[in-house]
Amino acid sequence: MTRLSGYLLPTEKEAPADAEALSHKLMVRAGLVRQLAAGMWTYLPAGWRVHRKAAQIVREEMDAIGGQEMLMPVLQPAELWQRSGRYEIDELFKLKDRREADLVLAMTHEEALTFHMAREVRSYRDLPMILYHMQVKERDEPRPRAGLLRTREFVMKDSYSFDRDLGGLERSYERHVTAYDRMFDRSGLEWYRVEADVGMMGGLGGHEYMAPCAAGEDDVALSDTGYAANVEVARATAAPVEGLPAPAAEPQPVDTPGATTIEGVSGLLEVPAGALIKALPVMRGDGTPLLVVVRGDHRLNEIKLQNALGGPTRLATEGEIRDVFSAPPGYIGPVRAEVPVLADEALMAMRGLIAGANEEGRHLRGVEPGRDFEAEWADIRTVEAGDTCPGGATIRIEPAIEIAHIFKLGTRYSDPLNARFLDEEGKERHIWMGSYGLGPARMAAAAVEQFGDEKGISWPRSISPFDLHLVTLGQEGEEAREVADRLYDELRSLGLEVLYDDRDAGAGEKFADAELLGCPLRLTVGRRGLEKGEIEAQVRRGREKRPLALEGAATAAAELWRELP
């Protein structure tokens, strides 16, 4: 029984003053969610229905690849995390119990499940295995934001695969790709599977599932040949620089007083920014200096740099630039540099470039990488719109929400937590693991972002809080009320989930609330239609209205509903 007169659906005319993202505004306005504190959100009944529907799709597809659902605690002993090496992560909530024992609130469940599998798996005969749960995750985010898009507590479906070797892991991974592709197809979202950074912890590869939308926190590089990668790792051929100066037989000094930035130098010398060499002095983790150079119009990609070097770097301080790099800040360059040089591949084979001369107020023209300085080469820049993808098509960049992340862990956790088994030869081996996360709340928020309009939300059928929104404009005792009551029962007996707006409210208010909540199909029963023997159907997406004959209206509505996205 879902009659709006007795249902907690507190809609608001105005969005919270501090909301920016569309999904934040609309989910609050539609009465789906309410904020408790920064990054902490309550799901009201209709909002929780959406979450449950998304979760159910995920559950069905996980079960379809042989996943076994279970449940693990959020509250965990610190010791497990100390053993895995993740105890020092800033985002990890740490606390003590009354006996002063150290505990944590889990941000994912690799430690817990690996702990169990280390005890339960003895033999290769116990493998492979896929286990999953849907459980709250806790993360002390530096900055929660945008409603449900980045919260400190959220439900995640996390699954873990356990295999005897890399080949097994690859197979388990592929099964997850299949399941995830199906989940997101079923969800009605627009989505991409993209190559993702595996971070320092992964190492064996991974993918992210991204839902493009304006409020997205990540940028995705896409092309018409199907190339799709997070810009953190995307690779592409740089667009050539137009208007390069002529090459020179050797570097020529040129006075550039006061020009310490790319804009300053390119303006002064009247050359495009791409004709310059941007030099970034960095210090490696072991304290050794490195001069990183990229094309003047390109941006250094710190993740790629970190992956290329196998460790993090930081920008050198002004003092270090003078002392270690022996150059005045603003005039550093790779020619006759006193430190090793790492150059971005986009600079390869370029001629006639301009670089800092390592002297105050002076640059060099006609620089050629390879001829005028030696360097290690690597792909360390961020790709840009207009670059060319490996398939030969033009790259475009779109913002997107990360709705899922899957990757191959290898023995990252089975090693420190001693999850091993005996193979056929009686040899002890580490279990190969994969981990696969997915946020149902982000699926919901992404759907709001992708399909919301000026009137409100427009849910895909599969995750809408209700299938149908039935509005009666009749008062108690009037025909339009009795017909709607009857229709409500008929629709439900056809297996549809119906929200019945039986409130004593004006037509405008009911219509506005229905469009705000965004069920895919709205049915209106009013005197005006009944006089013609009709009720009105409105498809939310597009808001097109059409009459349905009163006779057989429930069946006709059900058929119409089945055709909706």
Add this chain to the structure above:
RNA sequence: CGGGGCGUGGCGCAGUCUGGUAGCGCACUCGGCUGGGGGCCGAGCGGUCGCUGGUUCAAAUCCAGUCGCCCCGACCA
């Protein structure tokens, strides 16, 4: 962590500069009208002005501290 902004009934805001009876719209309650796009009339309920301390005869307003929330950036196994 760096930068910016905001805390006044449930929501959205004014009042703060220039100290002196806390106000508006929406929502809510009651009565009446209306009944196909947030309708109308009337009468009401509801606020320690985030918190603590200070200045003052007097503080939403001035000062200090503190807490909370939002945005941009950094960060995001």
